Amino acid sequence: MAIVMDGNGRWATDRGISRAEGHRAGGRALADVVQGALEIGLSHLTVYAFSTENWKRASAEVAALTDMVREHIEDEEHLRYDVRLRWAGSPDGLPLDLVDALVHHEHLTRHRTGLTFTVCVNYGGRAELAQAAGAIARAAVAGQVDPARISEHQLARYLPLPDLPDVDLLWRTGGERRTSNFLPWQSTYAELLFTDGYWPDVDRRDLWRAMTSYAQRQRRYGAAPPGPQLPPGQRP
Template sequence: MPRSDGHREGSTAVREVFRGALELGLPYLTLYSFSTENWKRSTDEVSELFALCREELRTHRFAQYGVRARWAGSPEGLPEDLVDELLRVQHETRHQTRLTLTLCLNYGGRAELTRAARALAHRAATGQIDPARIHEADLAAQLSLPDLPDVDLLWRTGGEHRVSNFLPWHAAYAELHFTDALWPDTDRRDLWQAVTAYTRRQRRYGSAPRVPEQPRSSAPAPV
């Protein structure tokens, strides 16, 4: 089958996982729609991907579901009308609170960190900030979406065991979950299973495992 058919089925999977997230009550869902490395694909395939994204943005009623849609990525190289659609949907849904859906389109983690470092360097060079006093929060403030929370669960499909330049700053402490099924074969049940697996993880953020206190013996001490 043509690759375009696979992308169209992948779009159906997006809707499935999106609805599954709503049913679970997840507050955030972030999807890697098109990476900066995806420009290496053929011109026809890239054009088909953008056409599909444009169609989804124009026909999907995010506000109807109480969804706030956001875009992380660079406008460089993207068709102007696609950028317009991304900004339109982001603006129209900005007051929704049920679920924040972030679309990473023309996004690359290293590129995002490079832009943030460049912005900090400019502020330091112009005397707006003391380089010796730069903290993590200062760099985080320069990211595409500074208020995007850290990733709790990073789920990768298709039997791949890598994160592929996806949100490196936010995913520093993410729990990783890998599944063999390709994305077009994925539905909301796979999301539920991924979240269930996540709930069994013990998140310590560098601390030692907690050892339960042992009950003290009530027996008298030997004489």
């Protein structure tokens, strides 16, 4: 599952408090959702914590967003459980201590086999695809790849996290109906779920409801639905 955690700022504005407080509340909601993912046995959870477009926001809000990520990582709650932490995104422009914390905890939990929790920080989907294209172009120049035989599976191996599986369900809170440059390669066939509630109001029960909604959908990947069963010997 992948989640766009939207609505922290609007949640705070509705309550007459700072947007920074909204992001802190969003961090608490994320902690509860991670616990819910562990309880239900989810194998992969990927969240959009800070996009490359978020740099356009006021500096105080950018600091609040990065602080929320840092606090979530450094409280080390996830170290008590079988959680493998991964980071997707670029270090460019991020506070050095945040980059160090992400890299440290990614290394510290690298052998864990429970929930793989990927945090997208300073992440952009198009930038990720451009990075993969650049890497495979360099491999072609070096003679390691035949440009005439590049397949989608081969390109996927050059993504920054090539082993990140395809997304089954992409869930966005906050009432918006778009994916906002989040995991464009991995979510090509994802089921989409958009809910109106703001992220700080979410808890593990909402995660479970989202997963129940997904389980009730029929996925065909381009195939036609099965026809009605006919009695033996009867032709359609």
